[in-house]
Amino acid sequence: MRHPVFARIYARVRPQMDDHGAAEHRRRLLAGLTGQVVEVGAGDGGNFAHYPxxxxxxxxxxxxxxxxxxxxxxxxxxxxxVEVVNGTADRLPLESDSVDAVVTSLVLCSVPDQAVALAEAFRILRPGGELRFYEHVAAAGRMASVQKALDATIYPPLAGGCHLHRDTAAAITAAAFTITDLDRFDFPPTGFNPAAPHILGRAIRSEAS
Incomplete structure (x- = not known):
């Protein structure tokens, strides 16, 4: 899976985003984690410095x-x-029921099928394990129309397959996770940005599943 132009732009922009507040979101995302963790779509490794x-x-x-x-x-x-491996969200190179937590960070916007990716996360988690997520998501009102228009035209090809108008919290619930913590916020907090709506939170794989 190659996105050479987007990858180079992202690697240059990501540290700037961190300096303007994303680093604190990453710290919140990972706080309190223990045991063995799988990070899906690790990008350039921007989360690594924040693991406890x-x-x-x-x-x-x-x-x-x-x-x-x-x-x-x-x-x-x-x-x-940290071991960095080649793989995709829809076919994770891990055994079932094998890890304590799965982390997704600005990646569920770009997977081809959220349901498949979340089913894989569910599969590799031990019962009672956590899904930690930090994602930009669908907006409401007029901005939703802008997101849909961009998704149908130029945005995914320019942004490494990213889609703006995805209801990721609903997808997580539909994948049989129980969301236990959910924060909604805009980042950046001001200005016109179709990618501003974000969620950050935790979800649990049921012990009975």
């Missing part, structure tokens, strides 16, 4: 070659052990 030391290992899955190489560089500097 209680995490025993992170398997970071990234299909885009340029971003994967950048993630490998970040993994060396991470406070926890």
């Amino acid at each position: 030391v209680e995490v025993t290992s992170v398997i970071a899955v990234e299909p885009e070659p340029y971003l994967r190489s950048k993630a490998e560089q970040q993994a060396v500097k991470a406070p926890v052990r």
Whole structure:
């Protein structure tokens, strides 16, 4: 899966986004994690520095070659052990019921099928395991129309397959997760930006599933 232009732009812009507030979102996303974690769509490794030391290992899955190489560089500097591997959200290279947490960070917007990706996350999680998510999502009102128009035309090809108008919280619930914590906010908080609506939260795989 190659998006060479988008990957290079993202790797340049991501640190700037972190400096303007995204780093704090990443810290919130990962706070309190323990055990073995899988990060789906790790990008250039922007989350790695924020993993708490209680995490025993992170398997970071990234299909885009340029971003994967950048993630490998970040993994060396991470406070926890990180293994960067090639793979996609719809076919994770892990056994069922094998990890304590799955992290998605600005990736469920770009997977071909959210239901398939979330089913894979559900599959590899141990019963009672956590899904941590930080995603930009569908807006309401007039902005929703703008998002839909962009999704139908130029945005996915320009943005590495990203779609703006996805109700990711509803998709998580539909995948049989129970959302236990959900924060909605705009980032950046001001200005006209179709990608501003975000969610950040946690969901649990049922013990009985």
